[in-house]
Amino acid sequence: MFDFLFAKKEYLSCEWLEYGILFNYDGIFHCCEFIHGKNYIPVAEVNLNNDYNFKTFFKEKEKARKNIRKGIIPKRCIGCNKPKIGVWNKKLQIKNIAISSVAKCNCDCIYCPNHRIRKQVNNIKDVPVYNFLKNCIDKKLISPDCHIEWGGGEPTIADEFDKISYLLLNNHLIGDFGVHSSGIKYSEVLVKYIKEWSKKEYRSVMDNSKKSHGIIISVDCGSRELYKQIKSFDNFDKVWDNIARYCEAQADYQSDVKVKYIVIPNLNDSIEEFEKFLKKAIESKVKWVIIDIENQWFNKNIHNEEKLKHYIVIIKNMEKLCKKYGLKQTYYSSFCYLIDKYHNFYDSI
Ligand code: SF4
Numbered sequence: 001m002f003d004f005l006f007a008k009k010e011y012l013s014c015e016w017l018e019y020g021i022l023f024n025y026d027g028i029f030h031c032c033e034f035i036h037g038k039n040y041i042p043v044a045e046v047n048l049n050n051d052y053n054f055k056t057f058f059k060e061k062e063k064a065r066k067n068i069r070k071g072i073i074p075k076r077c078i079g080c081n082k083p084k085i086g087v088w089n090k091k092l093q094i095k096n097i098a099i100s101s102v103a104k105c106n107c108d109c110i111y112c113p114n115h116r117i118r119k120q121v122n123n124i125k126d127v128p129v130y131n132f133l134k135n136c137i138d139k140k141l142i143s144p145d146c147h148i149e150w151g152g153g154e155p156t157i158a159d160e161f162d163k164i165s166y167l168l169l170n171n172h173l174i175g176d177f178g179v180h181s182s183g184i185k186y187s188e189v190l191v192k193y194i195k196e197w198s199k200k201e202y203r204s205v206m207d208n209s210k211k212s213h214g215i216i217i218s219v220d221c222g223s224r225e226l227y228k229q230i231k232s233f234d235n236f237d238k239v240w241d242n243i244a245r246y247c248e249a250q251a252d253y254q255s256d257v258k259v260k261y262i263v264i265p266n267l268n269d270s271i272e273e274f275e276k277f278l279k280k281a282i283e284s285k286v287k288w289v290i291i292d293i294e295n296q297w298f299n300k301n302i303h304n305e306e307k308l309k310h311y312i313v314i315i316k317n318m319e320k321l322c323k324k325y326g327l328k329q330t331y332y333s334s335f336c337y338l339i340d341k342y343h344n345f346y347d348s349i
């Protein structure tokens with residue numbers, strides 16, 4: 001009779017706002033979503049000791065969660081496709097972590113937000129996150145099924161890469177986990193992840209075709225010339241060799257090493273280039289390909305239906321080619337947003 005008193009209230013919110021944290025090299029943020037033409041939601045800047053202010057983080061997180069329970073949505077969330085009506089835990093647990101605390105990179109992609117300031121950015125010190133993570137693990141603040149994405153700069157050259165990796169490995173936090181690497185540096189620690197993922201406990205998440213986990217390397221082309229144009233350096237052979245070595249380390253599953261193709265309009269958007277890329281992937285024993293559309297172009301053209309639909313057709317043809325070659329294929333954030341928005345059109349092609 002009094003069930004209604006105990007029923008949990010549903011409300012509009014999102015996984016990141018409720019449970020997420022992005023460690024960026026210039027501050028902490030609620031989320032790492034960038035796909036709706038706006039910026040991440042800042043929580044606190046990196047302080048003068050090159051550290052994050054976690055007191056502020058938890059205070060702001062609780063404030064944002066309280067507000068959203070009252071229906072107050074942060075301005076920057078308006079237009080994002082992530083919020084959904086649901087029942088959300090009142091107790092704060094961290095279930096989404098994005099690590100981008102390192103700015104430096106051993107590559108220089110033309111689409112990187114830091115491309116024009118690469119030299120300066122490569123001098124920015126990494127912000128340490130190990131102590132915070134360890135603290136949260138010790139206090140059981142991180143959910144065992146936490147989703148973790150480790151991205152750029154380049155994780156494998158981060159000062160704390162090994163230390164954090166072993167912390168995650170030893171605490172079984174690598175089940176819902178992706179590392180985005182340029183593939184230029186061969187890393188034994190990445191091999192350690194690959195070996196660990198072969199355990200039964202990780203397979204259902206790792207093989208989930210809706211998720212893009214494992215080691216993700218964006219090569220974006222199948223020819224050396226284009227590689228140099230996109231990445232600024234000639235590491236074409238080195239990267240494909242490293243991909244082949246990682247694939248060799250995989251168990252029978254062969255799905256933990258994924259190569260990504262970011263479609264850059266007017267540069268690598270031909271089906272011929274994509275086919276060359278697929279052939280290199282197959283030669284390296286890759287089984288899973290991820291496709292996305294370049295983010296800066298996407299943000300500029302977010303309201304240009306004609307252009308967006310043009311690229312939906314191109315990318316759908318790329319998807320068909322993956323099928324023809326027997327490769328698993330998924331999409332990444334910006335293109336997922338497009339499919340969401342134009343699902344009837346996408347289905348009709
Ligand atoms: S609604 Fe979108 S922008 Fe807002 S916190 Fe969630 S993912 Fe980030």
Ligand code: SF4
Nearest residue numbers: 105108109112152153
């Ligand atoms: S690999 Fe990532 S971080 Fe490095 S230059 Fe390319 S986009 Fe930027």
